[in-house]
Amino acid sequence: MKQIHFAGPLIEKDDIKIINQSVSNGFYDNYKKYSNEFIKNLEKYFNIKHALTTFTCTHAMHLAAISIGLKKGDEVICPEISWVATAHSLSHHNLKLKFCDIDIETLCMCPTSLEKNITKKTKAIMVVHAFGHPANMIKIMKIAKKYNLKVIEDAAPSLGSHIRGKKTGTFGDVGCFSFQGAKIITTNEGGVLITNNKKTIEKARLFSYLGRTDRKATFWSDHIGYRYQMSNLNSALGITQLKKIDKIIKIKRNIFQNYKNNFLDNNNIHFIDEPSYAFSNCTYPNIILNRGFKKKRDNLIKYLNKHKISARAMFPQLSQMPMHKTNKKNINAIKAANSGITLPSPVYLSKKQINFITEKINTFISNNE
Ligand SMILES: *Cc1c(COP(=O)(O)O)cnc(C)c1O
Numbered sequence: 001m002k003q004i005h006f007a008g009p010l011i012e013k014d015d016i017k018i019i020n021q022s023v024s025n026g027f028y029d030n031y032k033k034y035s036n037e038f039i040k041n042l043e044k045y046f047n048i049k050h051a052l053t054t055f056t057c058t059h060a061m062h063l064a065a066i067s068i069g070l071k072k073g074d075e076v077i078c079p080e081i082s083w084v085a086t087a088h089s090l091s092h093h094n095l096k097l098k099f100c101d102i103d104i105e106t107l108c109m110c111p112t113s114l115e116k117n118i119t120k121k122t123k124a125i126m127v128v129h130a131f132g133h134p135a136n137m138i139k140i141m142k143i144a145k146k147y148n149l150k151v152i153e154d155a156a157p158s159l160g161s162h163i164r165g166k167k168t169g170t171f172g173d174v175g176c177f178s179f180q181g182a183k184i185i186t187t188n189e190g191g192v193l194i195t196n197n198k199k200t201i202e203k204a205r206l207f208s209y210l211g212r213t214d215r216k217a218t219f220w221s222d223h224i225g226y227r228y229q230m231s232n233l234n235s236a237l238g239i240t241q242l243k244k245i246d247k248i249i250k251i252k253r254n255i256f257q258n259y260k261n262n263f264l265d266n267n268n269i270h271f272i273d274e275p276s277y278a279f280s281n282c283t284y285p286n287i288i289l290n291r292g293f294k295k296k297r298d299n300l301i302k303y304l305n306k307h308k309i310s311a312r313a314m315f316p317q318l319s320q321m322p323m324h325k326t327n328k329k330n331i332n333a334i335k336a337a338n339s340g341i342t343l344p345s346p347v348y349l350s351k352k353q354i355n356f357i358t359e360k361i362n363t364f365i366s367n368n369e
Pocket of ligand 1: 056057058059083085086128130131156157180191
């Protein structure tokens with residue numbers, strides 16, 4: 001049996017061709033050619049006024065926090081289960097994090113728990129469209145309006161997902177996506193920040209380029225900024241990748257559907273389905289074990305890895321990590337962290353391989369009940 005990878009991109013002839021081209025002609029007159037074209041294409045795709053491509057999505061989220069005016073000590077609520085980038089991008093600005101619970105049906109922020117956590121000090125919400133599924137933005141935006149809170153969307157894995165035609169990343173004040181190698185499209189490493197707000201994009205651009213203003217002289221800077229913009233060569237790959245997003249979503253949704261069919265009537269496993277209110281790119285399929293906790297889950301992953309199946313454990317609770325340590329009793333977060341598994345979904349995954357993975361999971365569970 002060959003290794004079944006966790007995830008991986010669709011790389012075709014046109015991707016290789018444009019990378020070769022960008023190396024041959026992406027300098028001198030063309031040093032911004034691919035960057036500018038990719039940004040223009042993204043703005044069109046999202047139907048949004050402004051996009052800024054960055055080195056990673058983490059960079060985009062780091063810029064987002066200052067670009068919407070958050071300041072040291074401001075309280076931001078984010079879901080307890082996410083990749084650490086979500087939290088770290090805020091912590092770098094000395095913002096105060098508060099972790100709310102997730103919805104166990106979607107693994108995204110739970111609107112009820114969000115509202116319960118809001119205090120007078122709360123300034124913003126960091127939503128995560130976890131594993132590609134859109135968070136319930138209808139409810140979350142209502143809460144944001146009610147309490148006058150800013151909204152950042154960590155939409156990293158959710159490119160192409162939408163709620164009644166409105167794409168993730170376009171609901172809040174600013175949205176951020178990732179083009180890292182395991183995401184639905186890739187620039188090898190990369191990210192983008194999108195917004196309709198002119199002030200926000202101006203600030204993001206300013207800080208993404210060392211605070212350079214040229215105000216008193218060429219190369220003059222007025223702020224301590226960063227150097228965060230995506231390279232011309234990485235952008236070239238983004239151009240061909242974005243063109244095939246619909247094709248890749250079809251492949252991903254098909255993989256998801258095959259898993260779903262296999263786990264449909266399984267009493268031992270809860271399959272995290274597409275939310276009823278949304279269209280998801282379904283990029284990362286997840287299951288939760290109905291019985292048994294961390295040890296059994298970890299052993300199941302070991303068993304799958306031994307059979308060359310690269311399944312992964314769910315993210316641990318952010319509140320348990322030393323730099324974010326708080327005493328939180330978020331019931332669903334605890335459940336997901338201890339019994340959740342993200343299943344492999346590389347674009348090449350066949351129905352036969354999905355059946356093989358399912359069979360291994362079922363065998364392990366029936367031997368360990
Ligand atoms: C992938 C991912 C990120 C990080 O993206 P990078 O481009 O690696 O910085 C952040 N948040 C979530 C939810 C992700 O899935």
